[in-house]
Amino acid sequence: MPGSMLALAIGSVLSRRLSLALTVLTMALSVALFLSVERLRIAARDSFDGTISGVDVLVGARGGELGLLLYTVFQIGDAAPSMRWSSFEDLAEDDRVEWSVPISLGDSHRGYRVVATTSGFFDHVRTGRDRPLRFAASSGERIDDVGVVVGAWVARDLNYGLGALIEIQHGLASAGDRSHQDSPLPVTGILEPTGTPIDYSVFVSVRAFEALHNGWRGSVPSETALDVLTVDLADPAFTPSLITAVYVGMKSKRRIFQLVEDVEDYGPEPLTAVLPGVTLSQLWVLVGSAEQALQLLAILIVVVALAGQITLLLATLDLRRREIAIYRALGAQPGLIGGLLVLEALVIGLIAAAVGLLFAIVGTGLAGSVLGSVLKLDLGATLLTPSQALALAAFIGVSAASGVPAGLLAYRTSLQDGMRARF
């Protein structure tokens, strides 16, 4: 007859449905909040770690490693010193290197930085969890010609479509008179949002970049400025002599450290090699403290909700003394009555966790589209990460355990009340 006891427990719970429903709702909301914060936290970290996730090694001129990474990937801090094009060529020919992409920085377009590279950038660089770059629109031309590829945010902000002609400014300040005004370049590709600085970048080929600069001496345009649209970019004259950095993808990850050592010992010029994934993870420890505070807050809210559950169980216990006295009179052991309360707490915890999970899924589903477009965060498709599942299991466990004080009290009062249902 265990089913009949369950039916009674359900009846008992239903007879207290209003206060229980409110408590379950509070708990479910706290669970939903915790799960959402956790999910946001993971999304933020993934987005950070995955800013250039396809890149195994970042090579630049000798200097601060962090400075090189921050400048190249996040456009933060001072410009990194330049390295030679010939060093890039040497790297590209290395047996261990699967692919390599040059990066040249320094110019801007209406406040957005210009990244001079090759079309290999779009083939190899990944974001997030190994997500390749995708074009929202493309005229089919590679930027190795005169085309320009703009990040999703740039296209949206400046309202650029395919074929729009844009001008590159020298340096980052938007000084109109300093722009390469004679050389507007057509937009040939628009990237999909990535949630990384790529969305805020304008991509041109290193050769077009060099051609634009050919007419420049320092920061002053010379009389001999070229019209980039008419020059032959295949002309070796437009091979840049200096670039900022090289993104390298390895054939085998096991050779990474060997390559790093060789780069550091490179003869022709002093170079440095950075492992972006590792360095970004280390950096996250510093950057992520705000998010840890948020997580702590979410945990505290869950704790408060659990305290609410204990309060409810203890408060309604008084109302249930008659019920308990009846069970006692019929021969129920105090332990069974305590167990009943713990079971009830467990059921409350299970329902709260399930409803909370549902809230979190619906909530992040709704928020996902907003966050995806505004914050550029990819909330991911995973309903429950292993750590979240663990946290949820812990919640249910603690919730069930919160029935223990009520169970102990019930045990005690059931002995005291004996079998009289007074009141």
Add this chain to the structure above:
Amino acid sequence: MVIEAEDLQFVRRGGGFSLTLPSFSMAAGEAMAVLGSSGSGKSTLLDLIGGVLRPTAGRLSLFGQDATGLSSTALDRLRGDRMGVIFQEHNVLPFATVRQNVALGVRFSAARRARLTGPVDAEIERLLTLMGLEPAAVLHRHASDLSVGQRQRVAAARALLGAPDLIIADEPTSALDEGNQARFMALLNAARQETGAALLFVTHDPRLVEGFDQVLRLDEPAQSHGEDD
């Protein structure tokens, strides 16, 4: 013997109340009334018999076993297996149906279940009928929908389920009007005679003790000096 009590004494912890009982015994199927005013210790006596409280002194034997030597678990089991209990009021779970409430009588005791002679539902219906209730009309109603008199009869049916050897009833009629009191007493007596259970019936009303085989009076001043509750 159902009960053999020798010089039972109970002192409530922390003092304040003590109860000294004359020796008494109850044979199988016998009906005994305990008469006493409020606060005289009637419910305390039932707690001692039910195994919820332990006597401070004296000897208590239940169904031929020495109850003073039993563990509280064993006492709970003994109560569940061999006794039916009827309270003064609040006997039923208001959120459960009449059927569920009566079925609880054998819920916590395998021995009680084993003594059922037929299907539990047939026995529930038989006992409800014995207690003057129409099974078809009340079986699936929530106990909260019943009158106080009906609830007490449901409680009696539950106490009788699974053929217990002893029914202990703590002023089960005190919340009923006179007509219902008499009717309840008549039904309970008939039902227990039919099932062969002994009855230990507690009341403060001298009019109700007629027809019992024995009457135990708790009001002699020497035996109690508790304050009223």
